[in-house]
Amino acid sequence: MSHAAERHHRGAAPHDAAPHEAAPQEAAPQEAAPLETGAGPIAAPDSGPDLRPGGARMERVLARETSSSRASAAIIAAILVIGLCGYALLETAVRAVGQPPWLIDPQTAADRVTALPAGVAPLLLGVTGAVVFAAGLFFFLNAVLPGRRARHVLADPRAAVVVDDEVIASALARRARLAANVTQEQVMVVVSRRQVLVNVRPTSGVPLREADVQAAVEAELRAMAPSPMPEVRVNLAASGVIGA
Numbered sequence: 001m002s003h004a005a006e007r008h009h010r011g012a013a014p015h016d017a018a019p020h021e022a023a024p025q026e027a028a029p030q031e032a033a034p035l036e037t038g039a040g041p042i043a044a045p046d047s048g049p050d051l052r053p054g055g056a057r058m059e060r061v062l063a064r065e066t067s068s069s070r071a072s073a074a075i076i077a078a079i080l081v082i083g084l085c086g087y088a089l090l091e092t093a094v095r096a097v098g099q100p101p102w103l104i105d106p107q108t109a110a111d112r113v114t115a116l117p118a119g120v121a122p123l124l125l126g127v128t129g130a131v132v133f134a135a136g137l138f139f140f141l142n143a144v145l146p147g148r149r150a151r152h153v154l155a156d157p158r159a160a161v162v163v164d165d166e167v168i169a170s171a172l173a174r175r176a177r178l179a180a181n182v183t184q185e186q187v188m189v190v191v192s193r194r195q196v197l198v199n200v201r202p203t204s205g206v207p208l209r210e211a212d213v214q215a216a217v218e219a220e221l222r223a224m225a226p227s228p229m230p231e232v233r234v235n236l237a238a239s240g241v242i243g244a
Helices: 002-016 056-066 071-096 106-114 122-144 166-182 210-224
Strands: 149-154 161-164 189-191 195-200 231-236
Touching: 056 149, 056 161, 071 122, 106 210, 122 210, 161 166, 166 189, 166 195, 166 210, 195 210, 210 231
Parallel strands: 195 231
Antiparallel strands: 149 161, 189 195
């Protein structure tokens, strides 16, 4: 019995002494280190004071949307200057290598310009002067005058609204048509930067007062609140349209 018990004890020992794996310990959560973003918080692109209506950046955006680009005039001027300089360089290089001029020798051209108006027909001289003057006036006006697109800025407390003049004219034409009680073909509205011109052809036999149409159009303009506010002018045609 003692030997059997001893064998049983020895055989059971490995089972009882089986090692147990320790349960993994959960790592303590670590707080992420805050990112350094400078002296203050970064504002959202659309929440900065400059992007709000009335801000400096928003004013620049509105000016860009309502002003016409001068890229075409600048490209034309650049092409002319590059062509003239390229031709002068070509003639100079041709003369430097002792070859005959391609069109005209630079020294000869300078002498002819200095001797003007001698040797040139008055008509040709006048036409050339007019062309040069018109070209210079075109570039000068493009440089000094503010180019304007056919657009108006509508007042809005939350956003900047830019509307084409055609859209404003369509809305005003509808309002004038309702006030005059005429068809769509009898009303034409032209919107410019400073003026709104309303042309109405009344229906024959139907009385129509110019003041009523003007008051309706002005009320619609005040509701839109465009900037700058154009002046309303109403024209009633002398001849009417026969009603259906």
